[in-house]
Amino acid sequence: MTKHIFKMPDIGEGVTEAEITEWHVKVGDKVASDDPVCDAMTDKATVELTAPVSGVVTSVGCAAGEIMAVGGALVVFEADGEASLDGESSIPTPIKMEAPKKQQKKTKPVLKPKIAPAPAIITSAPGTKPLASPAVRRRAEEQGIDLALVPASGKAGQVTHGDLDAYAKGGGSNLQKLAGGTDIKVTGMRRIISERMSESKRRIPHFSYVESIDMTDLESTRVHLNANRAPHQPKLTLMPFFMRAMVKAVKLWPQCNATFDDDAGIITQHNPVHIGMAAQTPGGLMVPVIRNAESQDIWQLSNEIARIGEAAKTGSIAPTELSGSTISLTSLGKLAGVMATPVINRPEVAILCPNKIVDTPVIENGQMGVRKMMNFSTSFDHRVVDGFHAAEMVAYIKGLLEHPAALFVD
Numbered sequence: 001m002t003k004h005i006f007k008m009p010d011i012g013e014g015v016t017e018a019e020i021t022e023w024h025v026k027v028g029d030k031v032a033s034d035d036p037v038c039d040a041m042t043d044k045a046t047v048e049l050t051a052p053v054s055g056v057v058t059s060v061g062c063a064a065g066e067i068m069a070v071g072g073a074l075v076v077f078e079a080d081g082e083a084s085l086d087g088e089s090s091i092p093t094p095i096k097m098e099a100p101k102k103q104q105k106k107t108k109p110v111l112k113p114k115i116a117p118a119p120a121i122i123t124s125a126p127g128t129k130p131l132a133s134p135a136v137r138r139r140a141e142e143q144g145i146d147l148a149l150v151p152a153s154g155k156a157g158q159v160t161h162g163d164l165d166a167y168a169k170g171g172g173s174n175l176q177k178l179a180g181g182t183d184i185k186v187t188g189m190r191r192i193i194s195e196r197m198s199e200s201k202r203r204i205p206h207f208s209y210v211e212s213i214d215m216t217d218l219e220s221t222r223v224h225l226n227a228n229r230a231p232h233q234p235k236l237t238l239m240p241f242f243m244r245a246m247v248k249a250v251k252l253w254p255q256c257n258a259t260f261d262d263d264a265g266i267i268t269q270h271n272p273v274h275i276g277m278a279a280q281t282p283g284g285l286m287v288p289v290i291r292n293a294e295s296q297d298i299w300q301l302s303n304e305i306a307r308i309g310e311a312a313k314t315g316s317i318a319p320t321e322l323s324g325s326t327i328s329l330t331s332l333g334k335l336a337g338v339m340a341t342p343v344i345n346r347p348e349v350a351i352l353c354p355n356k357i358v359d360t361p362v363i364e365n366g367q368m369g370v371r372k373m374m375n376f377s378t379s380f381d382h383r384v385v386d387g388f389h390a391a392e393m394v395a396y397i398k399g400l401l402e403h404p405a406a407l408f409v410d
Helices: 134-143 161-169 188-203 216-227 239-252 298-314 387-402 404-408
Strands: 002-007 017-023 036-041 046-050 055-060 067-069 073-079 206-214 258-261 266-269 275-277 279-281 284-286 327-329 350-364 367-381
Touching: 017 188, 036 073, 036 188, 134 161, 134 188, 188 284, 206 387, 216 367, 216 387, 216 404, 239 275, 239 298, 239 327, 239 350, 239 387, 239 404, 275 298, 279 298, 367 387, 387 404
Parallel strands: 275 327, 327 350
Antiparallel strands: 002 073, 017 036, 017 067, 036 046, 055 073, 206 367, 258 266, 279 284, 350 367
């Protein structure tokens, strides 16, 4: 028997770390070569990692829900036959993306904190920030800890996970637990959503703009089309009409159908219109992509919306269908609400959000009438899109929706 270290493999696309979402083995298990060891999740996909050798598991590198860096010691085996001490992993195999199982909340009693002396405060030099790995920084942010106040014990003054533990135990955390509370570890899809939303709000100067649209004629058109559709045609919702309006609008305002690589300082205006369609799933928010919306008619768009929405909810959607969008559309459906301030799907620069249609008294030509009115909420990246141009584009979309025939005239 020979010790074999299974290192966390490089699973491509520039990924430097991954979350181990589930272990298929435990210490003491006998495994054969190519048996499943664990599932690793990146922001692109979930992959299954398999054993590179046959043998007995003697240790695992982290618990489920924790982050493992590429090259880290993932599993140590007592391997059958000859094996290298620094064994390389087998090629990871992509697996079906499943909707994450609902987390079981585990309530644990919260004891009164013991009075402990506060740790010595070590501050960084003005204009500098403490040394720490991305994982430590992320954890500190989640716990509300200012890294500048944490005594560092790592190499070259780096703050470690152990330093965070010691600081929190000493009463240094800015968060307080309330009696009877429940701790839920942020893992899997919820962790990815948390990171993406935080990064978007941190790096993008959002501005939101809301316009009121008279949807009376469009609703009448939609009801008529549904009543007279062919058997093979899907039932139309409002979303295909909004997509049709977006396609026409971004031809005139191409800066809104764009992505911004702010690290490289490059704005890319895209010719095809790939619309990200925010969808609620059992595991959280996902944004599958309607590709080449500009080349699809209202019925094709409706079919594609239904297809990718169902695939996202059941977990059968391909990872490639969750990336590459150039502008996004989001809606809470029947809930909708009066208005919203949607968060931009970075690196895009615009997101549009229809709200609830409400029968509203309206005075027109001196006469009182009831019209189906809707607030249309939008958010834009102010580094790329000027407020004037955003208002122009939204006004153009308003005109298309209030005169539905214009949607079908090129």
